Amino acid sequence: SQQGEEDPQALSIQEGENATMNCSYKTSINNLQWYRQNSGRGLVHLILIRSNEREKHSGRLRVTLDTSKKSSSLLITASRAADTASYFCATDDDNYGQNFVFGPGTRLSVLP
Amino acid sequence: EAGVTQSPTHLIKTRGQQATLRCSPISGHTSVYWYQQALGLGLQFLLWYDEGEERNRGNFPPRFSGRQFPNYSSELNVNALELEDSALYLCASSFEVHAQPQHFGDGTRLSIL
Numbered sequence: 001s002q003q004g005e006e007d008p009q010a011l012s013i014q015e016g017e018n019a020t021m022n023c024s025y026k027t028s029i030n031n032l033q034w035y036r037q038n039s040g041r042g043l044v045h046l047i048l049i050r051s052n053e054r055e056k057h058s059g060r061l062r063v064t065l066d067t068s069k070k071s072s073s074l075l076i077t078a079s080r081a082a083d084t085a086s087y088f089c090a091t092d093d094d095n096y097g098q099n100f101v102f103g104p105g106t107r108l109s110v111l112p
Numbered sequence: 113e114a115g116v117t118q119s120p121t122h123l124i125k126t127r128g129q130q131a132t133l134r135c136s137p138i139s140g141h142t143s144v145y146w147y148q149q150a151l152g153l154g155l156q157f158l159l160w161y162d163e164g165e166e167r168n169r170g171n172f173p174p175r176f177s178g179r180q181f182p183n184y185s186s187e188l189n190v191n192a193l194e195l196e197d198s199a200l201y202l203c204a205s206s207f208e209v210h211a212q213p214q215h216f217g218d219g220t221r222l223s224i225l
Contacts, residue, residue, distance in 0.1 A: 040200070088155070
């Protein structure tokens, strides 16, 4: 099964609402990253959070990490139509020679 | 600063043919990663090159191969193409292997007829 799995698979909200996506993983990690992918494009790095950090902010983004529960959440506040995209979490995994393992993603639709 | 560039943007092949995809990393980045993303799915790790050497490969058959050149650009070769190889192939680069964000190109859309 996936090292990182996002939840929900799809999320639809109205502009101005907050969006929360979750990521669960199975093994211990050194850090976790969140990426965004607009349709048919490459991924864009959003935030990296290290295993000794619990929360990180970047603009309208807030990421939390709970290593005891092996989970992370990405909160997008005051969402905009331009936030419509797929969001992926990626964890480093020694089983993959320190490469990042990406989850299947959450498809976020922000309706105007 | 130029981002990661991939070529071609689209590639159409038939079963049994061979495909070559190219990637130029961000200047100064030594690590290059290749991923396969089938339609609507997540990324599957293919290959990782660093300093000209293959460091790791994902769970893909040997007909997926590649190399990294002295200027750190990279090539992904797929031999004996099969219908299920149709996907978006993404290349990413980073300064270091560990704890650094990966910077992605926009990918090559490979379609097998």
